[in-house]
Each structure stands twice: as structure tokens, then as C-alpha cells.
Amino acid sequence: xxxxxxxxxxxxxxxxxxxxxxxxxxxxxxxxxxxxxxxxxxxxxxxxxxxxxxxxxxxxxxxxxxxxxxxxxxxxxxxxxxxxxxxxxxxxxxxxxxxxxxxxxxxxxxxxxxxxxxxxxxxxxxxxxxxxxxxxxxxxxxxxxxxxxxxxxxxxxxxxxxxxxxxxxxxxxxxxxxxxxxxxxxxxxxxxxxxxxxxxxxxxxxxxxxxxxxxxxxxxxxxxxxxxxxx
Amino acid sequence: xxxxxxxxxxxxxxxxxxxxxxxxxxxxxxxxxxxxxxxxxxxxxxxxxxxxxxxxxxxxxxxxxxxxxxxxxxxxxxxxxxxxxxxxxxxxxxxxxxxxxxxxxxxxxxxxxxxxxxxxxxxxxxxxxxxxxxxxxxxxxxxxxxxxxxxxxxxxxxxxxxxxxxxxxxxxxxxxxxxxxxxxxxxxxxxxxxxxxxxxxxxxxxxxxxxxxxxxxxxxxxxxxxxxxxx
Numbered sequence: 001x002x003x004x005x006x007x008x009x010x011x012x013x014x015x016x017x018x019x020x021x022x023x024x025x026x027x028x029x030x031x032x033x034x035x036x037x038x039x040x041x042x043x044x045x046x047x048x049x050x051x052x053x054x055x056x057x058x059x060x061x062x063x064x065x066x067x068x069x070x071x072x073x074x075x076x077x078x079x080x081x082x083x084x085x086x087x088x089x090x091x092x093x094x095x096x097x098x099x100x101x102x103x104x105x106x107x108x109x110x111x112x113x114x115x116x117x118x119x120x121x122x123x124x125x126x127x128x129x130x131x132x133x134x135x136x137x138x139x140x141x142x143x144x145x146x147x148x149x150x151x152x153x154x155x156x157x158x159x160x161x162x163x164x165x166x167x168x169x170x171x172x173x174x175x176x177x178x179x180x181x182x183x184x185x186x187x188x189x190x191x192x193x194x195x196x197x198x199x200x201x202x203x204x205x206x207x208x209x210x211x212x213x214x215x216x217x218x219x220x221x222x223x224x225x226x227x228x229x230x231x
Numbered sequence: 232x233x234x235x236x237x238x239x240x241x242x243x244x245x246x247x248x249x250x251x252x253x254x255x256x257x258x259x260x261x262x263x264x265x266x267x268x269x270x271x272x273x274x275x276x277x278x279x280x281x282x283x284x285x286x287x288x289x290x291x292x293x294x295x296x297x298x299x300x301x302x303x304x305x306x307x308x309x310x311x312x313x314x315x316x317x318x319x320x321x322x323x324x325x326x327x328x329x330x331x332x333x334x335x336x337x338x339x340x341x342x343x344x345x346x347x348x349x350x351x352x353x354x355x356x357x358x359x360x361x362x363x364x365x366x367x368x369x370x371x372x373x374x375x376x377x378x379x380x381x382x383x384x385x386x387x388x389x390x391x392x393x394x395x396x397x398x399x400x401x402x403x404x405x406x407x408x409x410x411x412x413x414x415x416x417x418x419x420x421x422x423x424x425x426x427x428x429x430x431x432x433x434x435x436x437x438x439x440x441x442x443x444x445x446x447x448x449x450x451x452x453x454x455x456x457x458x459x460x461x462x
Contacts, residue, residue, distance in 0.1 A: 050326070050330075052330075060319070061318070061319050061322050063322045063323075063325070063326050064326050064330070065325070065326045065329035065330055065333070066329075067298070067325075067329050067332075068322065068325035068326040068328070068329045071302065071325050072322050072325065075318070075321075076318075087292070087306070087307075088291070088292050090306075091292050091294045091299065091303050092294075094294070094296070094298075094299035094302050094303065095281070095294050095295050095296045095299040097299070098296035098297075098298050098299045098332065099281075099283075099295070099296055101298075101329065101332060101333050102296075102332050102333045
């Protein structure tokens with residue numbers, strides 16, 4: 001299987017299926033196509049007929065949209081724990097993953113993913129803070145109802161697709177230093193310490209500097225930068 | 232099982248799981264809570280702890296988000312044909328359903344669902360027309376690759392969750408008289424002639440006039456009105 005993705009530094013949608021596959025031990029080959037280069041459009045279209053990334057290619061089957069890729073993997077690898085085991089936990093995991101997929105616009109628009117920086121905290125307005133509050137409530141509910149005592153610090157105990165869906169939010173909370181509870185912070189650390197996440201960040205920091213996009217830090221003041229290893 | 236929904240006249244997200252369940256013969260009881268009444272918020276919260284509709288309640292399990300409900304139904308009723316039968320068709324159906332779930336913002340914002348009216352056609356701008364073009368391409372591809380010769384006029388032959396996901400778009404194309412191809416028009420007619428769709432529209436037209444919301448026709452000129460049967 002081949003997973004077509006964009007810049008690891010910025011592409012939150014690419015990160016989701018990649019993290020799920022890496023964390024759950026589903027082997028794949030990756031194809032990285034940087035955004036907004038002169039040949040980005042045709043290069044994506046050569047792999048993904050919809051013109052969208054991420055796209056999973058499995059023989060003649062091409063699946064685009066992160067959650068459709070995750071459902072495809074859940075069917076193809078029923079023993080990998082893509083979703084939690086019990087029906088109730090699985091229903092909850094799908095509900096919160098879909099809420100992420102179509103929501104939290106204020107947070108996404110004001111705080112784009114940028115894995116190389118931390119920005120000075122500032123007032124983000126009521127819509128962003130309402131998104132943060134809802135996300136903290138979701139994480140707390142999942143962990144207390146389904147995660148606790150289930151073998152790990154993640155939303156449903158063990159790492160699942162739901163953690164992959166929210167991982168780019170974890171990085172935004174960190175990058176923009178949004179005020180969160182201690183319990184939220186503990187979950188964020190668990191995600192950022194996961195070997196799959198560390199591998200993704202390391203790859204992101206090794207991307208060529210010529211792929212940098214100024215729009216991903218416009219209006220923010222960097223107070224910390226992760227060391228870049230790319231040329 | 233109980234499905235909590237909002238106004239049938241306007242709530243496109245409510246329509247999706249309702250149509251899927253009705254069309255596929257999955258029995259349920261409905262609870263309709265009209266939007267923007269003084270008690271709408273608490274009434275929704277009494278059924279759906281997330282404060283969101285649609286919500287499916289199955290004993291102690293509450294599932295919100297239309298696609299999470301659909302995946303829950305697909306697991307619980309594996310013989311009902313919620314998704315198409317073959318893995319390739321199912322992957323495609325999930326990809327286009329997720330594309331609907333998180334996309335087509337211009338169409339959704341400019342052309343809200345309103346099942347009681349047809350509005351005069353007007354120029355909707357490049358973003359709306361790009362949405363229309365992409366949707367026509369999706370429908371054409373699904374029908375030619377997976378639907379043709381598969382026992383029906385729907386995206387994958389027989390009516391599936393993917394048709395339910397796009398049914399509110401069908402009604403928008405009709406309501407706002409957007410210019411579409413003959414093939415698209417044939418698909419729209421198939422959806423609007425489906426007994427489940429006709430039942431939903433009939434219920435919508437019977438809703439009390441006191442539930443009407445002016446925002447759902449602001450900026451548009453009605454040229455045709457379906458007869459209202461509600462008090």
C-alpha cells in the first residue's frame with residue numbers, strides 16, 4: 001500500500017492516516033508531495049485521481065479523505081485495533097472523529113499546524129476558546145468512560161484512530177500554547193511521546209527549507225523553534 | 232432505537248441518517264426538535280449529551296454525527312446494505328461521503344436546504360459552481376464505475392448511505408435551480424422519487440408554520456412553493 005501525503009510540517013490531514021498506520025503496525029510506502037510548488041497539482045493528480053491528499057493506494061483501489069482511509073484500514077486489518085474493541089467505545093470514537101473531521105473551524109483557521117515552532121500565547125477569541133473547551137471535554141469524557149483502566153493513556157486506552165484524528169489538535173495546543181487543564185496536558189504528552197508521532201515530527205524537521213510556507217506563521221510571534229535538520 | 236432530528240424542512244444533517252434508515256428498512260422511532268425555539272437547546276440536551284443532532288440512541292449508546300451513525304448502523308445491521316457490497320465500491324462510497332461531510336462549504340452556505348420552495352436561478356459565483364462541478368463528477372464516476380448494471384439508478388446501483396449523504400445536495404440543486412447535466416438530473420429524479428425521500432418531504436411540508444425560519448430564504452426569490460399542509 002502507498003500513502004500519498006503533503007508536507008509533514010504542515011499537513012494535518014496527511015498526519016492522521018500516517019500516524020494511525022505507523023502506530024498500529026500497518027506497513028506502507030509513503031509518497032510526500034510538498035504543497036504550493038509549481039508541480040504540486042500534477043504530481044498529486046498522478047497518484048490521486050481526486051486531486052486530494054491524503055490518498056491511500058491499494059492496488060486498483062484509491063481512497064481519499066482521512067476517515068475513509070481509516071475505515072478502509074479497519075476493514076482490511078480487523079486485528080490491528082484501528083478502532084476500539086467494544087461497540088460502545090467504537091461508536092463514541094467514530095462520533096468524536098467525525099466531529100473533528102467536519103468541525104473546529106475557528107481553531108483550524110486561526111492556528112494552522114506548524115511542527116517547527118512555538119508561538120507566543122495570545123487572545124484567540126471566543127470561537128477558538130469554545131473549540132478548545134469542547135475538545136477538552138471530548139478527551140476527558142473518552143478517557144474517563146473508555147480509556148481508564150484499558151491499558152494506556154490514550155482516548156480509549158490503547159492508541160487508536162481517534163488519537164490519530166486528534167493528534168494535529170494536540171500539536172496546535174502546544175504550538176500556540178493554548179491554556180489547558182493538567183489532564184489535557186497529560187494526554188498531549190502521551191501523544192507527543194508516542195514513537196509514531198516522534199518519527200513524524202523528526203521527518204517534518206528534516207524537510208527541505210525550500211518547502212517552508214510563510215502563511216503557516218503569519219500573524220504569530222515565534223518564541224521557540226525546533227532545530228531543523230533539512231537542507 | 233431513537234433518532235433525534237431537527238426540522239425536516241431545513242435540517243440536511245438530520246435528513247441523512249433518517250433517509251438511510253427508512254430506505255434500508257431499519258426500524259426506529261423519531262424525535263423532532265425544531266431549531267431556534269426558546270427550548271430547543273435544553274430539549275436537544277435531554278436526548279443528546281453532546282447537544283448535537285442528529286443523534287441515534289440505542290439503549291445506553293448515543294451516537295452523534297451523521298457518518299458515525301451510519302457506520303454504527305452498518306455494523307449493527309450488516310445485511311441491510313448500508314454500504315455497497317464490494318470492497319472497492321465501499322471504499323469509494325466512504326471517500327465521497329466523507330468529502331460531502333467536510334466539504335462543499337460554498338454550496339452549503341449560499342444554498343441552504345429548504346424543501347418548501349424553488350428559488351429563481353441566479354449567478355452563485357465560482358466557488359458554488361466549482362462545488363457543483365465536483366459533485367456532478369463524483370455522481371457520474373460512482374454511477375458509471377459502480378452503479379451501472381447493479382440493479383438501480385443510485386450511485387452504487389441500489390440505494391445506500393452514500394445516496395443519503397448526497398440527498399440534501401439533490402434538493403439544493405432543485406431548490407436553487409442550478410444548471411446541471413441530463414445525467415445529473417436523472418439521478419436527482421431517482422432520489423426525489425424514492426419513497427423514503429417522498430415521506431420526508433411530506434413530513435417537512437406538514438410541519439407547523441411557526442417553525443419557519445426566515446434565514447433559510449433570505450436573499451432568494453421564491454418562484455414556486457410546495458403546498459404546506461401544517462397548521
